[in-house]
Amino acid sequence: xxxxxxxxxxxxxxxxxxPPETRGESRLLVLDRSxxxxxxxVFRELPGFVEPGDVVVVNDSRVFPARLxxxxxxxxxxxxxxxxxxxDDPFCWRAMIRPGGKLxxxxxxxxxxxxxxxxxxxxxxxxxxxxxxCADGAEDPxxxxxxxxxxxxxxxxxxxxxSEDRHRYQTVYARDxxxxxAPTAGLHFTEDALQDVRARGAHVESVTLHVGPGTFRPVxxxxxxxxxxxxxxxxxxxxxxxxxxEAIRMGRRIWAVGTTACRVLExxxxxxxxxxxxxxxxxxxxxxxxxxFRVVGGLLTNxxxxxxxxxxxxxxxAGRELVLGAYAHAVRQRYRFYSYGDAMLIx
Numbered sequence: 226x227x228x229x230x231x232x233x234x235x236x237x238x239x240x241x242x243x244p245p246e247t248r249g250e251s252r253l254l255v256l257d258r259s260x261x262x263x264x265x266x267v268f269r270e271l272p273g274f275v276e277p278g279d280v281v282v283v284n285d286s287r288v289f290p291a292r293l294x295x296x297x298x299x300x301x302x303x304x305x306x307x308x309x310x311x312x313d314d315p316f317c318w319r320a321m322i323r324p325g326g327k328l329x330x331x332x333x334x335x336x337x338x339x340x341x342x343x344x345x346x347x348x349x350x351x352x353x354x355x356x357x358x359c360a361d362g363a364e365d366p367x368x369x370x371x372x373x374x375x376x377x378x379x380x381x382x383x384x385x386x387x388s389e390d391r392h393r394y395q396t397v398y399a400r401d402x403x404x405x406x407a408p409t410a411g412l413h414f415t416e417d418a419l420q421d422v423r424a425r426g427a428h429v430e431s432v433t434l435h436v437g438p439g440t441f442r443p444v445x446x447x448x449x450x451x452x453x454x455x456x457x458x459x460x461x462x463x464x465x466x467x468x469x470x471e472a473i474r475m476g477r478r479i480w481a482v483g484t485t486a487c488r489v490l491e492x493x494x495x496x497x498x499x500x501x502x503x504x505x506x507x508x509x510x511x512x513x514x515x516x517x518f519r520v521v522g523g524l525l526t527n528x529x530x531x532x533x534x535x536x537x538x539x540x541x542x543a544g545r546e547l548v549l550g551a552y553a554h555a556v557r558q559r560y561r562f563y564s565y566g567d568a569m570l571i572x
Contacts, residue, residue: 277426290374
């Protein structure tokens with residue numbers, strides 16, 4: 226499967242640089258796989274597509290302000306993107322550094338008067354291990370990250386993160402911090418929208434997948450099957466497992482809000498006749514054609530970058546030609562693309 230088969234042309238002006246003025250006021254493209262039809266509507270109409278007994282599954286991971294900006298000893302600017310806290314030392318983190326090629330172990334990046342990042346070593350996955358050194362060594366490392374870190378907006382948002390991003394680049398149901406990128410399909414939901422889904426007789430349940438850079442790493446191989454996504458931590462609560470198993474028994478639809486929730490569901494389903502059990506683990510599942518979905522019957526997602534692993538996942542769910550046709554329609558209708566953009570519902 227050639228990576229270039231998932232390319233499409235996008236005018237730069239359609240890349241959303243800011244969230245909509247009001248959360249939940251996005252447009253919604255509805256793609257029906259059975260008939261190949263496309264409908265243009267708005268996100269607030271989404272509850273009308275769910276039915277009693279359906280389960281809508283969201284990813285409740287919380288984005289933390291993972292980007293630390295500081296100065297190298299030379300005075301040159303450096304950025305440290307914190308990825309994952311060490312289980313052995315809460316002040317040690319796996320990180321990505323830019324520019325990082327010449328930063329030797331022991332080098333310090335001064336972020337603020339109360340925070341310095343010391344480079345420790347490189348890891349086997351091409352990242353770096355760093356240690357946060359606070360002015361008060363007893364301080365909770367999360368507290369200093371929350372105070373000094375910046376929202377890790379993706380690079381196609383060509384502006385610095387501001388105070389608005391602290392809450393708009395975060396779902397209303399975010400709980401467990403650990404993501405360096407938002408599960409963006411969930412950004413459209415308001416509390417009222419969730420209540421409207423429940424009022425239809427559907428259930429809203431959560432899973433957790435802490436989004437790492439692997440989800441969004443560009444596919445640089447000419448053949449998609451030669452690409453791999455990084456492992457990400459997931460959790461499936463007992464209550465969610467019970468509700469999912471009930472939906473399967475009753476023949477109801479399971480909806481994934483976003484590609485991250487989709488990957489948890491497809492990873493956690495066990496056995497030939499799928500059954501869910503509460504648990505946790507890591508998944509590097511790369512969903513691409515001709516993957517056969519086992520449990521997900523509906524998908525809410527944003528519009529994704531050309532040749533990305535995410536557009537391949539959506540194509541596995543709805544078919545490459547149908548998805549690329551829907552994207553061409555979205556371009557013609559001037560939908561807003563990517564993280565702060567509009568949404569797509571696939572039935």
